[in-house]
Amino acid sequence: MKAFTTLRTTAAPLIDGGKLMANVDTDMIIPKQFLKTTERVGLSEGLFHELKTLAxxxxxxxxxxxxxxxxxxxxxxxxxxxxxxxxxxxxxxxxLDQGITCVIAPSFADIFYNNCGNNGILALTLPQEACDVLAGQAGGGNSVFEIDLERQLVIGPDGAEHHFDYDEGRKEKLLKGLDNIGLSLQQDSAISSFEAQRKLATPWLEKA
Known part of the structure; x- marks a missing residue:
């Protein structure tokens, strides 16, 4: 998993009827017909398929x-x-396949939020008012935003800083580019030591 530290990029506002779209579910993000693969590449074709494709x-x-x-x-x-x-x-x-590594919203569904953190996407929450301001500043797509995870700041094109709260454990994993498996492997020596001791203490289990 790629580490997330600081991101400088343009931002795309997901707007419908002049307002940021609320209650965007995972079927809207990627419809069921695109779930037949476990490969992580090529999925941007299905991203927001019903929104980006005409009849x-x-x-x-x-x-x-x-x-x-x-x-x-x-x-x-x-x-x-x-x-x-x-x-x-x-x-x-x-x-991720689209190149989006940060999503900003007033709130997220819990499972999606966890999945983002486990796959290297920073899903951060800001008040609705701040999200509306940033969406307006996204303008014609030429405005640069900065996301600083270490300082937990979103810096808008106007230089205004928006602080966001983020769990320290999740933050450490993202900064180091560690998913749950990678986090476990940091204890590789302790795991190997435990396995060696277990083999000595219960050798009959090795015959199973």
């Missing part, structure tokens, strides 16, 4: 990620309760 299958020119100015955005700004619905891990995989 005839052609690209929707009004969808934010179809606009040239936002195609390389590394930050997605969304509304309340982002990532609700099923627990599919393909949702953060698809975001």
């Amino acid at each position: 005839d299958g052609s690209p929707n020119p009004d969808f934010v990620l179809n606009k040239p100015a936002y195609k390389s955005a590394g930050v997605l700004i969304a509304g309340d309760n982002f990532g609700c619905g099923s627990s599919r891990e393909h949702a953060p995989w698809a975001l």
Whole structure:
């Protein structure tokens, strides 16, 4: 997993009807027909498929990620309760395949939030008012945002700093690029020592 320290990039606001989209579920993030693979590449094709595709299958020119100015955005700004619905891990995989490594919203569904942290995406919460301000500053896609995980700051294009709270354990994992397996392997010597002692204490288990 790639470490997350500081990110400088443009941001794509997920807006509908002039407001940040709330209650975006994982089926909207990546529909079920794209869940047939366990590969983590190529999933951006299905990312927000129903939003970015018209009825005839052609690209929707009004969808934010179809606009040239936002195609390389590394930050997605969304509304309340982002990532609700099923627990599919393909949702953060698809975001990563698109190049999005940070999602900003007023709140997230718990399982999606955990999946993001375990896959190298910083899902951070800010008040609705701050999210609305940042979405407005995203403008035409030319504004640069800075996400500083160490200092827990979102720095807008105007230089204003927005502090966010983040669990220290999750923060350490992201800063070091460690998923749960990587975190366990940091104790590799202790694990090996335990296994060696267990073999001596219960040799009959090795015959099973």
